Amino acid sequence: MARRILFLGPPGAGKGTQAAMIAKALHIPHVSTGEMLRDAVSRGTDLGREVEGVMTAGDLVSDDLVVAIVDERLSQDDAKCGYLLDGFPRNVAQAEALNDAVINAIGTVVLLEADSDELVNRLLKRAAQEGRADDNEETIRRRLEVYNAETVPLVEFYGDAVHRIDGIGEIDDVFSRIMLALVAS
Numbered sequence: 312m313a314r315r316i317l318f319l320g321p322p323g324a325g326k327g328t329q330a331a332m333i334a335k336a337l338h339i340p341h342v343s344t345g346e347m348l349r350d351a352v353s354r355g356t357d358l359g360r361e362v363e364g365v366m367t368a369g370d371l372v373s374d375d376l377v378v379a380i381v382d383e384r385l386s387q388d389d390a391k392c393g394y395l396l397d398g399f400p401r402n403v404a405q406a407e408a409l410n411d412a413v414i415n416a417i418g419t420v421v422l423l424e425a426d427s428d429e430l431v432n433r434l435l436k437r438a439a440q441e442g443r444a445d446d447n448e449e450t451i452r453r454r455l456e457v458y459n460a461e462t463v464p465l466v467e468f469y470g471d472a473v474h475r476i477d478g479i480g481e482i483d484d485v486f487s488r489i490m491l492a493l494v495a496s
């Protein structure tokens with residue numbers, strides 16, 4: 312089974328939840344750029360201060376910064392036997408940087424899908440529950456726009472490696488769909 316997995320999907324598709332479950336089941340590290348960046352913001356590091364405004368607006372942090380963070384993370388020992396990337400690459404430039412890196416190219420790409428009404432509803436619900444700084448209606452719309460403009464082209468970039476998964480339904484059912492696709496890949 313593939314051990315270098317990439318998760319793609321719009322904000323609200325459930326990527327973070329599913330990525331954590333799949334990584335745990337496969338005993339590979341879950342590398343989430345969104346989580347790493349939010350952690351830097353909450354700790355108030357130099358990096359955190361630099362990216363906070365961009366994240367709150369729903370825009371992408373610069374490629375150089377994100378590529379450096381991911382390179383560093385994937386060079387750690389626990390990533391030698393595989394990893395699950397969640398939220399990276401987010402555009403073609405980042406995907407090309409990943410291909411250039413010491414790390415091998417991606418094995419399997421999981422594209423988690425949901426229609427945009429469902430996405431907005433889920434994100435607004437999460438906003439009410441968790442209060443994430445970038446979960447307000449204006450920023451949500453911006454993140455969806457950025458996803459469509461920057462990230463959707465990766466579906467073509469990765470071509471046959473992409474497995475489309477329906478992200479609507481119970482968490483465990485979506486998990487099973489992803490596992491089945493990974494076993495078959």
Ligand code: ADP
Nearest residue numbers: 322323344345366369370371372377398399401
């Ligand atoms: P979501 O998919 O729910 O929008 P993430 O947790 O993946 O959220 O990312 C949150 C924010 O972190 C993004 O809106 C962006 O500002 C920043 N970010 C995360 N990953 C990247 C990346 N690979 N490149 C640029 N910015 C990123």
